[in-house]
Amino acid sequence: LAALISSIYSVVCLVGLSGNSMVIYVIFRYAKMKTATNLYILNLAVADELLMLSVPFVVTAALLRRWPFGAALCRLVLSVDAINMFTSIYCLTVLSVDRYIAVVHPLRASRYRRPTVAKLVNVCVWMFSLLPERRWMAAFAVYAFLMGFLFPVLAIVLCYALILSQLRVVALRAGWQQRRSSERKITVMVTVVVSVFVVCWMPFHVVQLVGVFLQRHDPTLSQLAVVLGYANSCANPLLYGFLSDNFRRSFQRILCVRWMEAPEEPLDYLDYFSTALKSRRLSLDQDQEEQDRPRPHNTCSRITTVVPA
Numbered sequence: 001l002a003a004l005i006s007s008i009y010s011v012v013c014l015v016g017l018s019g020n021s022m023v024i025y026v027i028f029r030y031a032k033m034k035t036a037t038n039l040y041i042l043n044l045a046v047a048d049e050l051l052m053l054s055v056p057f058v059v060t061a062a063l064l065r066r067w068p069f070g071a072a073l074c075r076l077v078l079s080v081d082a083i084n085m086f087t088s089i090y091c092l093t094v095l096s097v098d099r100y101i102a103v104v105h106p107l108r109a110s111r112y113r114r115p116t117v118a119k120l121v122n123v124c125v126w127m128f129s130l131l132p133e134r135r136w137m138a139a140f141a142v143y144a145f146l147m148g149f150l151f152p153v154l155a156i157v158l159c160y161a162l163i164l165s166q167l168r169v170v171a172l173r174a175g176w177q178q179r180r181s182s183e184r185k186i187t188v189m190v191t192v193v194v195s196v197f198v199v200c201w202m203p204f205h206v207v208q209l210v211g212v213f214l215q216r217h218d219p220t221l222s223q224l225a226v227v228l229g230y231a232n233s234c235a236n237p238l239l240y241g242f243l244s245d246n247f248r249r250s251f252q253r254i255l256c257v258r259w260m261e262a263p264e265e266p267l268d269y270l271d272y273f274s275t276a277l278k279s280r281r282l283s284l285d286q287d288q289e290e291q292d293r294p295r296p297h298n299t300c301s302r303i304t305t306v307v308p309a
Helices: 001-029 036-053 057-064 071-104 106-112 115-129 139-176 178-214 219-242 245-255 269-292
Strands: none
Touching: 001 036, 001 057, 001 178, 001 219, 036 071, 036 115, 036 219, 057 071, 057 219, 071 106, 071 115, 071 139, 071 219, 071 269, 106 269, 219 245, 245 269
16 A cells, blocks of 8 residues: 555656646746746746655655654655645635736736736745744644635635626626637636645645544545645646646647647637726727717817918
């Protein structure tokens, strides 16, 4: 059983390191990828990459059934692991808020969705992840469940619910023909994002809370719960990177996969709706200004036209 769990750890580590490394490389390699949203994805990929780097130590300990690396490295790995766990989850929440601002408040989005703002938010995410005391006791277990799972899930669900509500309302007013199919695609994407997050992290927090408050500890179940938590870090590049047309096109360039190339410069669904909503609102504002503008009376002006004799 230990060999099986170690094999799962190894696959998760390999996929996670490969996927997140590609995301990081693409964002640094191509200038057009350095948008505010992609900087949040970059921060997420860095946190997930660092989280994956602790997996080999966990695999070795699982195979040997002891920690062979000493107390100092044990504390370091556990601290880095916990910090990046929180950072990864907070990055997912920030991405949801970023998409909410882009779609629901498109006219104000340019003020907040800038690379400089994204860098400041990323620094705050890392600082906020350093706040709690890293000890698995009752207080920290509850804190981790609330701040590292429950509140982020509620924030992500709320953001996407408001996005879907806004898209439905404005699409109905505008009479978009592709509203149903586009809504369905966005709904599927939201469902997948939230479901993967819950499935990967819920078992981990349940096991921790049961172990702290009921004093029940199953090593195998704990290992599987930790593996699922790590699996979220290798799923994130797929959900937030590979599903984006711009990321896919960049990956195809670096991998030289020409036969999978998509049409030139497509927008993803949320970017498309954000642009459409902004254009729609600007059009409505212009129509309103046109209606409010005073119209000239049907009288002759004081300027006369001189007709040459």
